Amino acid sequence: MSGFRLETGGRIDRSQPVRFDFDGKTYQGFAGDSLASALLANGVMLFGRSFKYHRPRGLVAAGSEEPNALISVNRGPGRFTPNLRATGVEIHDGLIATSQNRWPSLAMDFGAINDRLGMFFPAGFYNKTFMWPRSFWDRVYEPAIRKMAGLGDAPTTEDPDVYASTYAHCDLLIIGAGPAGIDAALGFMDTNKRIVLIDEQDELGGGALADPALWPWLERSVKALTDAPNVTILTRTTAFGYYHDNFIGAVQRLTDHLPDVTDAPREKLWRIRAGEVVLAQGAIERPLVFDGNDTPGVMLSSAAKVYANRYGVAVGKALALMASHDSGWHDVFALAKAGVGISVIIDVRESVDSALILEASRLGITVYLNHGVVGVNGRHNVSSIDICDYGDQRVSRIDCDALLMAGGWTPSVHLWSHSKGSLKWRDDLGAYVPDVPNENVHCVGGCSGDWDFGTGAIIDMLPTPKDQSRIKAFVDFQNDVTAKDIMLAVREGFRSIEHIKRYTTNGMATDQGKTSNLNGLQIASSALNKPVTDIGLTSFRPPYTPQTFGALAGHAKGALFQPTRTTNIDDWAQAHGAVFELVAQWRRARYFPHSGEDMHAAVNRECVAVRSSVGIFDASTLGKIEVVGPDAAEFLNRMYTNPWKALEPGRCRYGLLLKEDGFITDDGVSARLAPDRFHLTTTTGGAARVLNMMEDYLQTEWPDLDVWLTSTTEQYAVIALQGPNARKVLEPLLEGIDLSAEAFPHMAIREGRICGIETRLFRVSFTGELGFEINVPTAYGRAVWEQLMAQGAQYGITPYGTEAMHVLRAEKGFIIVGQDTDGTVTPFDAGLDWAVGKKKPDFVGKRSMARSDIVALGRKQLVGLLTDDPNLVLEEGAQIVADPKQPIPMTMIGHVTSSYWSETLGRSIAMALVAGGHDMTGNTLHIPMPGKTHTAKVSGVVFYDPEGARLHV
Amino acid sequence: MILIHCPYCDEKRPEIEFANAGQAHIARPLDPSGQSDADWETYLFIRANPRGRHHERWRHIHGCGRFFNAVRDTVTDKFETTYKAGEPRR
């Protein structure tokens, strides 16, 4: 045990004790403690096991750069969060945290055998070792590696928390509320700029929180900013990504620090658009690389200062400092002032500023210049260190219970790099600093390399007389990468840091190398004997720190994940037991089962009702476009394959729409309402696409046409009334429309009133029966539907769903674009050449119909299939072959596109796309399926009423 | 999410209001039937894929609804300029 609570000091509230659990044991801390500081105060130095070697690990840092102390927090069922940094977890009463990556316990971990076998786990070990035998990968290697690998456990149950999300706009966004960020905010506070100030910690101040001399200034500043109406302060908020045009993603943690779980949002995603960004992210202290630098108790000197001054916690009773930079000296002077016992300063430099020596001497601290740590003793905590005199190479041992490292500073250029700002190398800092911005952004304070920590020596690793192959000097603590691994990568021929990084995994852990990148770069630079700037620089990418999926999803989960579009009649269908399916974003009634019916029975009953009496169908989702203007007919003539100019007002026409490549993209029946007004229909899924395509031609190819397009899909509820009794049901409800066959033939439209509501009444049929499609203003759809149901009761009117609709249309050989076509089907392939205006000089897709591939023989063509076993319903998508005895892999000549049981015909029917199918009528084809190969004969696609007699009544 | 200047609305609007519509300045031939197979193939299928300056079409689909032209750098994803449909190539 080495850490302990100091008698005084810190920003914690000693009047508010907080009790929490770590690995099943209850501890006490104070309000204001982080999990890290509270555990340290309780003498806990061991926080976790490392990723690869399972080495015992303690705290390295006090902030979000912490690589080692990854823990899990359990806030109840479904509320398990792995891989949190103990330094960023605020304690509260009842907090339950556990360490990770150890079994059976943190102190006694079986995986630690990897550490003893360390020499067998060099860089690239996995790539080299598990190559062969190849068959071992799936069965042996992967399961075993998966069991051992990974950081923390993934949650296994659904997350019950809710997450909020918003856009926000400001003139000035300041990221980081240390002294530099606060100064920037104060400087603009009195302007009319809208300012947002973001900081990842629970209170503003950053580095000032560890400097009691700055606290009065901090208090005044925070009050001024809090009172300023134009300043929005977001604490516990991490700006995780910097995107184009000053768009910043930030996550605000709202409830994790509170003792009680509520239904309030746990986190909030801020999508911020800023006029100008000021980055004040500060700098991260760099560890030193030496044998045993990962032993618990070895940590950054700045972290020890934070623990003492912010949290009132000493990290040990007898501390030693290993420095290559002045800042470490200043830190230990501050520690001495706070009452932390510091006995030794070791510095790799031969000389330092005499003021530092004088102050150390005044404090009674022994100083060793031109010395370096070459060994750390103690497994679960530092007990002593071995230092080497670089003059005579003599090694001596010094007792201590914590060793601080001061290796200089790395500016936090993460967000700057996200924004694609360029970096320049500064030899004096041994670090990259921001250079040319790519957005309206600038850096202030530590992240720009501007700090007053003094100077230091830039070294790759501490010199050691030991055999390099026998030591473990860590560079990346989280991914367990040692200096030796990087040197091995260089020996094996890697030259670019991008490759070295991927081979060794240096900097690829969840901390993205916040403490390791620069050390890795320096070691590679020395090994290659090239300047750092010659071996490249890896890129930082979002997120700055790991974020929850919940926060990124925001509101978009459950029913809000995406809109489910419903028609005006949907409630009625729901109330009448409909089973629904999604078609694009629409929810459509698939069938209406009576009690005891399965889908098959329901669909059979619905189909028979339509053929024998009358069925009613909600067709509201059909896409509708109103085409209006003097050039409306000319426009449609250019878009569709068939002629439109001669269509008389009051008549309808089936329109086939191709893309310019000659393939079918949509179809639908459209009506001419007036000389300059058409009512188009499209497929349900094609509505938006067709409108966009038509707008494209209209705006960019034919801008001279006076015609305009308006989506009217949702203006009308559409009720299809189909069956021999349809007219009888409709007649009594209409005003102003003569329904007689003579006055209102098939493929006509009339305007009038139904139940007093204005209607566009189409006489059309997608079933092959006498049929009408009743368009009424959407708000009245349900009311008209109910009137029709009442009126049709005497005829046994039957609501039918999309499944029966599919069967009925297939019996008539009507295609569904996207089911019987797939974007490579021409009108000729689909047997729709009758719908192509041969005399038209041009329409969209016409020229392509003469392309060599499209006129070639052997194209897949739409045919009917009748199985030899009439009871067998083929599977849609099933592949078709000509000769079932050919060797595998067989030549597939087509596939089944539509296949149903037809109750009306008492047998199965199918449609298929088959190469050269139009010339195969009567041929037998084979459909290999699991267990059996089925046979079917090629037929025409119209299975029922081929003369169309039932339509014209 | 980038901001795109709509030349019709004359303001910068968020990317999600827009839809990309492929390469710009590919006019549909006035007489498609008179096109050779090779010319028609070029019109239909052959597109540039430059590294750098690229002329492309966008539609302010969830805004004013207009198609317009843009010059965008495919490396930096920055828009150099946008201009109305029908205006000469920039």
Place this chain on the structure above:
Amino acid sequence: MSEALIRHEPVSDAPFVAEGVCISLAPPMQRHALRARNAEDLEGLLKVKIPRKIGASHGGIMCLGPDEWYFRSEVGTAIPTGEGLPVAITDISERSICLIVEGPRASEILMAGCPLDLDQFAVGQATRTIYETVEIIVMRAAEDRFHVEVWRSFSAWLWMAMTMAARH
């Protein structure tokens, strides 16, 4: 007979009230898409002033695009068809509903899902835009009141999304 038929709306007619915001369904109204190359052609036909600048609105007419206006009028207002003229007038009264978002948090609730800077949106300004993935037309009717026009089938989702944002 029309009196006997009731309208069926996709969202509740009871307002949603939360701290600082009220979201409610506007009463039925007429809506027309007005299209023309020259605004004068519409002005001559409709005898109303047509705003020329995209984003402007005047007398219930919002200018959404260079040749597109969204005209909202009281139920029963006679609107000509424009037949024979180089204009297009299309009845879309029932394509959308209007949600009124009102109160000091109105812009905050809208910006939960709309990427525009609505705090800088002038009273009377109108535009087509998007709320997460759903297209809307937003019009600032007063300092603390917005009209949100949304296609009927998306309105239940939008209602859910905005009331969720308001509760947060």
